[in-house]
Amino acid sequence: MKTHIIPAIKLTALCIILLAIVYPISIWAIAQLSPNHGKGDLITHNNKTYYANIAQSFTSDKYFWSRPSSVDYNAAGSGGSNKGPSNEEYLKQVQARIDTFMMKNPGIAKSEIPADIVTASGSGLDPNISVQAAKIQAKRIAKSRNLYEREINNLITEHTEKPLIGLFGPEKINVLKLNIALDQLSENSK
Structure with missing residues (x-):
């Protein structure tokens, strides 16, 4: 059971970091380069x-x-x-x-x-x-x-x-x- 739970927790943490933090910040940063700053x-x-x-x-x-x-x-x-x-x-x-x-x-x-x-x-x-x-x-x-x-x-x-x-x-x-x-x-x- 440990062999499945630990990888699942790691994958969940990685997805949270990538999809809830890194991706939104990168999209926001790209939008700031546009003429109206993403507005x-x-x-x-x-x-x-x-x-x-x-x-x-x-x-x-x-x-x-x-x-x-x-x-x-x-x-x-x-x-x-x-x-x-x-x-x-x-x-x-x-x-x-x-x-x-x-x-x-x-x-x-x-x-x-x-x-x-x-x-x-x-x-x-x-x-x-x-x-x-x-x-x-x-x-x-x-x-x-x-x-x-x-x-x-x-x-x-x-x-x-x-x-x-x-x-x-x-x-x-x-x-x-x-x-x-x-x-x-x-x-x-x-």
């Missing part, structure tokens, strides 16, 4: 601080809309709804989002609406939308802000993030950064 991508706008890497809720006609969130944009409880495409309640939610989108963006066919603007991400906190999801909203935003649609499209192009090293992932746009730039564009055009 995320912070943006200050109009005396408010936002996390650019966590989705924000935008529902006004004068802003680009974010992806829907199954956790109401609460970073403390990130997660998906776990409802599949055969779930009646989920299908009703998506249809309601499609109906709202089509009502607020007249002239858009249902087949033109990108999936990411009516379905939540796996975490419920995805801060990005596709380029197509941004472009399809340009007409509504230009009209509500009394701007030219080409100005909105230029802003979309400027804020498009390319795939990682040109290979990994799709092109995307951070909604918070785009909406802040949109506010700045509106202020400058007054």
Whole structure:
């Protein structure tokens, strides 16, 4: 019995030292080398601080809309709804989002609406939308802000993030950064 207990105690002590002390301290130390010292991508706008890497809720006609969130944009409880495409309640939610989108963006066919603007991400906190999801909203935003649609499209192009090293992932746009730039564009055009 001694032959099993002593190695088990040693292994437990080693795991505690490595996983509860060494690993967290090393991750914390690496985070201190990042631009915001491990505090995320912070943006200050109009005396408010936002996390650019966590989705924000935008529902006004004068802003680009974010992806829907199954956790109401609460970073403390990130997660998906776990409802599949055969779930009646989920299908009703998506249809309601499609109906709202089509009502607020007249002239858009249902087949033109990108999936990411009516379905939540796996975490419920995805801060990005596709380029197509941004472009399809340009007409509504230009009209509500009394701007030219080409100005909105230029802003979309400027804020498009390319795939990682040109290979990994799709092109995307951070909604918070785009909406802040949109506010700045509106202020400058007054």
